[in-house]
Amino acid sequence: MTPLGDLIEKRLHGLATGEELQELDALLSSSPEAALAFARATRLDHALAKHFKGERAVSAIQRDLRGVRRRRLVSIAAAALVALGLGVYVARGRETLAMSGDLALGAGDLLHGPATITFPGEGTTVTLGSGSALTIEAPGPGKRLYLSQGRLSASVDRQADPLVIRTPDARATVRGTRFVLSTDQGSTRLEVTHGSVTLARGSEKVDVAADEVAETKSRTLAKGSLYADRFRALWDDLHDPARGYFSADGIPYHSVETLIVDAPDQGHLSTSETFSYWLWLEAMYGRESGDWAPFGAAWKKMEETLIPSHADQPTNDLYVPQKPATYVPEADRLNQYPVAMDPSVGVGADPLALPGDLYVMHWLVDVDNFYGYGKNALINTFQRGPMESVWKTVPHPSKETFSWGGPHGFLDLFLQEPSYAKQWRYTAAPDADARVLQVVAWAERWVREQGKDPSRILPTEKAGRMGDSLRYALYDKYFRTRHDLFSWSEAWGGSLDRTNGWAWRSGSSHVHFGYQNPVAAWYLSRSSADWAASLERQIEFYRWLQSAEGAIAGGATSSVNGRYDAIPDGTPCFHGLSYVEHPVFRDPPSNEWFGWQAWSVGRLAQYATLAKDAAAAALVDKWAAWARSVVQLTSDGRYAVPSTLRWSGKPDPWTASGPGPNRGLHVQVVDTTEDVGVAASLARALLAHGSAESRALAKELLDRMWTLYRDPAGVSNPESRADYIRFHDPVDLPPGWRGALASGGAFGPGASFLDLRPKYRSDPDFPRVEEAIRSGKAARFRYHRFWAQVEVALAFAELAR
Amino acid sequence: MIPEEGDGMRSRDEFLKLFLRHQDDIRAFLGSVVRDRGAADDVFQEVSLTLWESFASYDPARTFGAWARGVAFKKVLQGREKSRRIPLAFSPRTIQAVLDAYDRTEAAAPDTEGLRECISKLPPRSQSLLALRYERSLKLADIAREVGSSLDAVHKLLSRIRLNLQECLERRLQEGAR
Numbered sequence: 001m002t003p004l005g006d007l008i009e010k011r012l013h014g015l016a017t018g019e020e021l022q023e024l025d026a027l028l029s030s031s032p033e034a035a036l037a038f039a040r041a042t043r044l045d046h047a048l049a050k051h052f053k054g055e056r057a058v059s060a061i062q063r064d065l066r067g068v069r070r071r072r073l074v075s076i077a078a079a080a081l082v083a084l085g086l087g088v089y090v091a092r093g094r095e096t097l098a099m100s101g102d103l104a105l106g107a108g109d110l111l112h113g114p115a116t117i118t119f120p121g122e123g124t125t126v127t128l129g130s131g132s133a134l135t136i137e138a139p140g141p142g143k144r145l146y147l148s149q150g151r152l153s154a155s156v157d158r159q160a161d162p163l164v165i166r167t168p169d170a171r172a173t174v175r176g177t178r179f180v181l182s183t184d185q186g187s188t189r190l191e192v193t194h195g196s197v198t199l200a201r202g203s204e205k206v207d208v209a210a211d212e213v214a215e216t217k218s219r220t221l222a223k224g225s226l227y228a229d230r231f232r233a234l235w236d237d238l239h240d241p242a243r244g245y246f247s248a249d250g251i252p253y254h255s256v257e258t259l260i261v262d263a264p265d266q267g268h269l270s271t272s273e274t275f276s277y278w279l280w281l282e283a284m285y286g287r288e289s290g291d292w293a294p295f296g297a298a299w300k301k302m303e304e305t306l307i308p309s310h311a312d313q314p315t316n317d318l319y320v321p322q323k324p325a326t327y328v329p330e331a332d333r334l335n336q337y338p339v340a341m342d343p344s345v346g347v348g349a350d351p352l353a354l355p356g357d358l359y360v361m362h363w364l365v366d367v368d369n370f371y372g373y374g375k376n377a378l379i380n381t382f383q384r385g386p387m388e389s390v391w392k393t394v395p396h397p398s399k400e401t402f403s404w405g406g407p408h409g410f411l412d413l414f415l416q417e418p419s420y421a422k423q424w425r426y427t428a429a430p431d432a433d434a435r436v437l438q439v440v441a442w443a444e445r446w447v448r449e450q451g452k453d454p455s456r457i458l459p460t461e462k463a464g465r466m467g468d469s470l471r472y473a474l475y476d477k478y479f480r481t482r483h484d485l486f487s488w489s490e491a492w493g494g495s496l497d498r499t500n501g502w503a504w505r506s507g508s509s510h511v512h513f514g515y516q517n518p519v520a521a522w523y524l525s526r527s528s529a530d531w532a533a534s535l536e537r538q539i540e541f542y543r544w545l546q547s548a549e550g551a552i553a554g555g556a557t558s559s560v561n562g563r564y565d566a567i568p569d570g571t572p573c574f575h576g577l578s579y580v581e582h583p584v585f586r587d588p589p590s591n592e593w594f595g596w597q598a599w600s601v602g603r604l605a606q607y608a609t610l611a612k613d614a615a616a617a618a619l620v621d622k623w624a625a626w627a628r629s630v631v632q633l634t635s636d637g638r639y640a641v642p643s644t645l646r647w648s649g650k651p652d653p654w655t656a657s658g659p660g661p662n663r664g665l666h667v668q669v670v671d672t673t674e675d676v677g678v679a680a681s682l683a684r685a686l687l688a689h690g691s692a693e694s695r696a697l698a699k700e701l702l703d704r705m706w707t708l709y710r711d712p713a714g715v716s717n718p719e720s721r722a723d724y725i726r727f728h729d730p731v732d733l734p735p736g737w738r739g740a741l742a743s744g745g746a747f748g749p750g751a752s753f754l755d756l757r758p759k760y761r762s763d764p765d766f767p768r769v770e771e772a773i774r775s776g777k778a779a780r781f782r783y784h785r786f787w788a789q790v791e792v793a794l795a796f797a798e799l800a801r
Numbered sequence: 802m803i804p805e806e807g808d809g810m811r812s813r814d815e816f817l818k819l820f821l822r823h824q825d826d827i828r829a830f831l832g833s834v835v836r837d838r839g840a841a842d843d844v845f846q847e848v849s850l851t852l853w854e855s856f857a858s859y860d861p862a863r864t865f866g867a868w869a870r871g872v873a874f875k876k877v878l879q880g881r882e883k884s885r886r887i888p889l890a891f892s893p894r895t896i897q898a899v900l901d902a903y904d905r906t907e908a909a910a911p912d913t914e915g916l917r918e919c920i921s922k923l924p925p926r927s928q929s930l931l932a933l934r935y936e937r938s939l940k941l942a943d944i945a946r947e948v949g950s951s952l953d954a955v956h957k958l959l960s961r962i963r964l965n966l967q968e969c970l971e972r973r974l975q976e977g978a979r
C-alpha cells in the first residue's frame with residue numbers, strides 16, 4: 001500500500017494520529033490526485049456502511065421533509081432570501097471568494113442575475129439584477145468584480161483594501177458605501193445612496209457622493225443629482241409609448257396591464273384619480289424643467305375626457321335649487337335593490353345654486369371601449385350601498401339612452417320608479433378633484449419661484465371654477481346639513497329630454513378622513529369663505545379622529561345608514577356627524593387600507609408646512625412617529641409597510657375647546673405589504689413631515705424599492721390577488737331582470753362578475769386567473785398602476801430637494 | 802421572488818427524487834471531512850433542510866450532487882467560523898480540494914448493485930470482517946479482539962479488502978463504459 005493509501009485507510013479506521021492527519025491534509029490540498037483517491041475511498045467507505053446497514057428508510061426522509069416544510073411555513077421570509085440567490089454557476093474556482101445562496105464562488109466564476117452575492121465574514125451584499133452578468137475575479141488585494149452586462153446594487157462594509165468593480169468602459173472603486181452600478185451597450189452608470197464611490201474611465205476620475213449619479217455616456221464623466229435623475233427616468237418611462245401607460249389618443253390608463261380589478265374594474269379604464277396624478281407629474285416636471293406645456297396639455301386632456309361637456313350635461317338650466325333632488329334611501333343589502341324614491345322625506349335647498357354646468361370630473365371612463373358603450377365613454381359601477389364591492393357592480397353608461405340593459409336600460413337595477421326617463425348622471429370622487437387643486441396650489445408657488453406669473457401659465461381660472469363646483473362635496477347628500485368636509489361623492493344629473501325635463505344635484509352624507517385635503521381647501525380659502533370654513537373643519541376632523549397611537553380613524557356621517565336613522569346611543573359626535581369606523585363601504589371595510597393614512601396625512605403635512613400651522617404640525621408629528629414605528633426594514637434589503645389596519649374603540653365626543661385624548665381609540669397593524677405605490681405615498685408623507693428621522697426612513701424606503709423593484713417599465717412589485725377567485729361571484733340582480741350587454745350577450749339573475757365583462761375571457765392574462773381558481777392558489781401579478789408610478793416619481797423629486 | 806407554497810408542492814416530488822439519489826454522496830462527503838460521525842449526521846440534517854428550503858434556486862444546468870455538496874461545504878465552513886463546534890478533519894483549503902475531487906468523480910460513485918456483486922465475490926472471511934466493521938460498527942481494536950488478531954493485521958486486512966472492492970468496482974465501471 002502506498003503511503004497515501006495507508007494514511008487514507010488510517011483516517012477511515014480512526015487510527016490516524018494528529019501528525020498523520022496533518023500529513024494527509026497537506027497531501028490532499030497539494031495533490032489533486034491524492035484528493036481523488038481520498039474521494040474514492042471515502043465514497044466506498046460510506047457505501048459499505050450503507051450496504052451492511054441497509055438503506056435509510058424513505059419514510060424517514062419524508063418525515064424530515066415534513067418537518068422542514070412546517071418550519072418553512074413560518075419562515076417564508078428566510079426562504080425568500082435563499083430563493084434570491086438564483087445565480088447560474090459556470091466554473092468553480094479554487095478559493096471561495098464569495099457565496100451566492102449556497103454556492104461557493106471562486107475566481108473566474110460567472111453569475112447571471114438575479115442573484116445575491118455575499119462575502120464570508122462581512123455584511124457586504126451585492127445584488128445582481130435580472131439578465132445581468134458578473135464575473136468574480138481574483139483578489140488584487142481587495143475584492144474584484146467585473147460587471148459585463150446589466151445592473152447590480154451593493155451595500156459594502158468598510159473595506160481594508162478597496163473593492164473594485166470593472167465594467168466594459170469604467171471602474172468603480174469602493175471602500176464602504178451603498179450604490180447601484182449598471183452597464184448597457186458599453187456605457188456605465190453609477191448611483192450612490194450612502195458614502196462615496198470613485199468612478200474612473202481611463203485617466204478621468206470623479207468622486208460620486210451620496211445622492212449623486214455619474215454616467216459615462218457623455219464625452220466627459222459627469223455627475224448630477226441621483227434622485228432628480230430617477231424622477232426624470234420614470235417621467236421618461238411614463239411618456240414612452242412603448243411602455244403603454246397612455247392610450248393612442250393620449251389618455252393615461254389606470255394601469256399598463258389590462259387584467260386588474262381595483263376600484264376601476266379593468267386596467268384600460270381611467271379615473272379622475274389617474275388624471276389627478278398625471279397633473280401632479282407634469283407640475284413636478286414644470287418645476288424641474290421650467291416647461292409647463294405638458295401640464296397645460298394634461299389639463300386640456302382631463303377637461304376633454306372627464307369633465308362632461310355641455311352637450312353631455314345638457315339640461316342643467318332645468319335645475320331647481322329649492323328642490324335639488326328626491327330622497328332615495330340607501331339599503332344595507334344588495335338584494336334590497338332597486339330601492340324606491342320617497343318624496344315624503346324632506347330635503348334641504350341647495351344654497352350654492354350654481355348656474356350652468358358643473359366643472360368637476362366624472363370619476364370613471366372606458367378608454368378602450370371594454371364595455372362597448374363607446375370609446376372614452378363615461379361609465380359608472382358602484383350604485384348599491386355599502387356592501388357593493390367591485391365584484392358585485394354592474395357597469396353601465398353614464399348617459400342612459402335605454403339602448404342596452406333592459407327596457408329601462410340599467411336604471412331599474414338601482415331605482416324603483418313608476419316610469420323611467422332617458423337621462424345623464426355623473427359622479428365625482430372629490431378627493432381626485434381636490435388633488436388637482438392641491439397640485440395647482442403647488443404649481444402656482446413653483447411658477448412664482450421661477451419668476452413667472454401663474455395666471456399666464458396655469459389654468460388658474462378653471463381651477464377656481466373647479467373649486468366652486470366642488471363645494472357640493474361639502475354638503476349632506478340632500479342638503480339637510482353642511483358638514484364642510486370633503487365627502488365621498490358629489491353627483492348631478494338630468495333628463496335628456498327637455499319636455500317635462502328636470503335636473504338634480506347631490507352632495508354626500510358620508511365623510512372619510514382619507515378624502516380630506518387641507519392643501520386644496522387652503523388654496524381655495526384665499527377667495528372663498530366656504531373653503532376657509534372647510535379648512536378649519538378638516539383640521540378639527542383629523543384631531544377628532546387621531547387614535548391614541550397616532551393613526552387617523554375612519555370618519556363620520558350626517559345620515560346614519562344613508563337613511564337618516566337615529567344616531568345609536570353611545571356614538572360620539574362631531575358637529576352633528578356621528579362616528580363611523582368604516583365610512584361608505586364595508587366590503588372590504590373602508591378604513592382598513594393603510595394607503596389612506598399616507599395619502600391623507602401626507603396632504604395634512606404639506607398644508608402644515610405651507611401654512612405654518614402649528615396645530616396641524618403637531619398632529620403630523622404624532623402620526624409620523626407612529627408611521628415610522630410600524631415600518632419594517634429587514635437586513636436582507638427589503639421593507640414592509642402596513643397594509644391592513646384594524647380599529648377598536650371610538651373617539652371621544654368632540655369639544656373644540658378641549659378635544660379629548662382618545663385614549664380608547666386604537667389601531668393595530670394586521671399585515672404588511674411591499675406595494676410600491678403605498679410605500680411611495682408613505683415616503684412622500686414622511687418627506688412632507690420633514691424631520692431628519694422621517695426623511696431618513698423615506699430615503700431608505702425609496703432606495704430599497706428602486707433596488708428591488710425597478711423594471712423596464714417603471715417600478716413594480718409582485719402581488720398576490722387572492723380576491724380574483726371572485727371573478728365568478730354572482731352580482732346579485734333582481735329576480736326576473738333580463739338585459740343586454742353592449743359587449744355581447746344577455747344577462748340576468750345568476751350572472752357573474754365575469755359574465756358582465758365577457759371581454760376578460762380573451763385577455764392574455766385570463767388563463768392565469770382560471771388556473772388560480774382551479775388550483776385555489778392566488779395568482780401573482782406585477783402591475784404598473786399609473787398613480788403608483790407617479791407617486792414613486794414624485795417621491796424621488798421631493799427627495800432630491 | 803418568494804417561492805409559492807404551490808410551487809413548493811409541485812417541486813417536492815422532484816426534490817425528493819434528486820435528494821434520495823444523492824443523499825449518500827452528500828453523507829459520504831461530510832463523513833470524509835468531519836471528524837466525528839455524529840457531528841457529520843448533524844450537519845447532514847442541516848444541509849438537507851437548506852437544500853429543501855433553497856431548492857427554488859437550484860439550477861438544473863449543474864448536477865444536483867454538485868449543488869448539494871456546495872451547500873454542505875458552506876455549512877461545514879459556517880460551522881467552523883461560528884463556533885468551531887464541528888470537528889473538522891482538515892483545513893478549509895483541503896476541504897475545498899476534497900469537494901473538487903468529489904465533483905470530478907461524481908459519475909464514479911459506487912452503485913448499490915455493483916457493490917453487492919463485488920462483495921459477494923469476496924472470500925467469506927473478508928465478508929465477515931466487513932460485517933464486523935460496518936454492520937456492527939466495531940472499532941478496529943474490538944475487531945482484532947473478536948477475531949484474535951493484531952490491530953495492525955486487521956487494519957492491513959481491511960485496507961486490502963477495500964482495495965479489492967475498489968478495483969472490482971472500477972472494472973465494472975470500465976466494462977459498463979465499453
